[in-house]
Amino acid sequence: MIVQNRMAICSTRQIADNIIEMVLTGNLVNEIVSPGQFVHIRVTDTFEPLLRRPISIASFDKEKEQMTLIFRAEGRGTQLLAAKQIGAEVDALGPLGNGFSAANSVAGETALLIGGGIGVPPLYQLSKELTAKGVHCVHILGFQSATAVFYEEEFTALGETRIVTADGSAGERGFVTDSLARNPVDFKTYYTCGPTPMLHAVQQAFHDKQGFLSFEQRMGCGIGACFACVCETQNGQDLPYVKVCSDGPVFPAGVVAL
């Protein structure tokens, strides 16, 4: 169920260039059903900025009623959120959308998790759930440069992790797909989240594999009512469009036209 919850900030810290990790507590956490769901955050009680900010859930702990958000403090809204201190309350609407399902991989299989930049966070909870059930996870995480890298240790603790940077200042140089072309991984299913060009390249590279892609789009309401975040579907789908916020943000490969 979607709830509106004033959540308290338990901790907040910068973990890379402009990247904030914020832990929030509140009963909204009890409603989360899958990794890759997101919350819609109102960063101020004033009209400036007016709209909520969609931020994906990086991980959650229902026993502690805590969830971790990782976001880039880039625009006015996320900068205001980043400036909030421990103990402050944040107006969160969620959980929203349909996330990744760990049920798409079974114990003993290998899953390939490919993240790009601020698309990396939701893969963390997914990897925790997959590895917990005995799926072998390989993580390919792409960033702009060394100072943008985060959660390398956290992912490494769960399985093989490759860091790829556009400028080569950390890990391998290039894009995630370059790394995978150089050193292929034998896997059953891929899960990916990141910028649209990366999703496109990944889907093309693994067109014969089962895959799940998480999309990003400018949103209004976040619940499926305003039709701001629609994407065209590929030919052959029942609907000419899907809504990223409420039909997604995660779609099986081949659904959204890339």
Add this chain to the structure above:
Amino acid sequence: MNRLAVELPGLSLKNPIMPASGCFGFGKEYGNLYDLSQLGAIMIKATTLETRFGNPTPRVAETAAGMLNAIGLQNPGLERVLAEELTRLANHDVPIIANVAGSETEDYVQVAEAISKAPNVKALELNISCPNVKCGGIAFGTDPKLAAELTSAVKQVSSVPVYVKLSPNVSDITVIAKAVEAAGADGITMINTLVGMRLDRKTGKPVIANGTGGLSGPAVKPVAIRMVYEVSKAVNIPIIGMGGVTDAGDVIDFLSAGASAVAVGTANFVNPFVCPEIIHALPALLDELGLENITDLIGRSHAV
């Protein structure tokens, strides 16, 4: 006696609050969050004869205390709105105001005739003011003669009262208001969005794929209040006012300006519970003002 009740052509409203068309879909999503029968009415998303996909993305851009949108009347088309959306909404005890859109008179008329026969549709809102489509929409709403002709054509086929939604993108909105009143409109809804544009600082190009978009949110409220004030003096048919309403205080302002009921648009995106919250807050505001009924507020600004 219900202090919040308002009677309008075709509409017995238990309170004067309704979500504005385009900001509430067909009620399904908000119906998962609260009981829709609390609402005075629901203005459903514009319905066209055929399925419309709408405009390319990005379709929205935030602005100072507001937002631009250019959705482009995306909707599943008349047949599915009747079969699926209105049938589902019939499970709630709430009158529906069906927003009717089209490209030319003939498709407006076809949609109006069919949708006005749905048992829960108690009024039509004739959309002659959408700024985001190439044909129809605002072309009808900025020319008094065209607006009157369309209103008259739709009135002839509609089984329920017809409200006409006016565009603020005109030099004198009272001219259009008087024209549609003379053509038989039962009421006016106003205002639709103001045409605006936001540029990307890096590229210098418009952020919204459509180039222009409709401005809404708190930023437009003073314009809306001024126009409701002007139109309510110029016509004798009731007005459903809208434009930047975010709380019960704003509702007081619109009623005082001359509206008889108030629609809430963009605020639903900021706070999905805003409509029931406003409804619950209204009685205390009436008490503060020493007024018994919400209707006592209507047109206070015109009192001599």
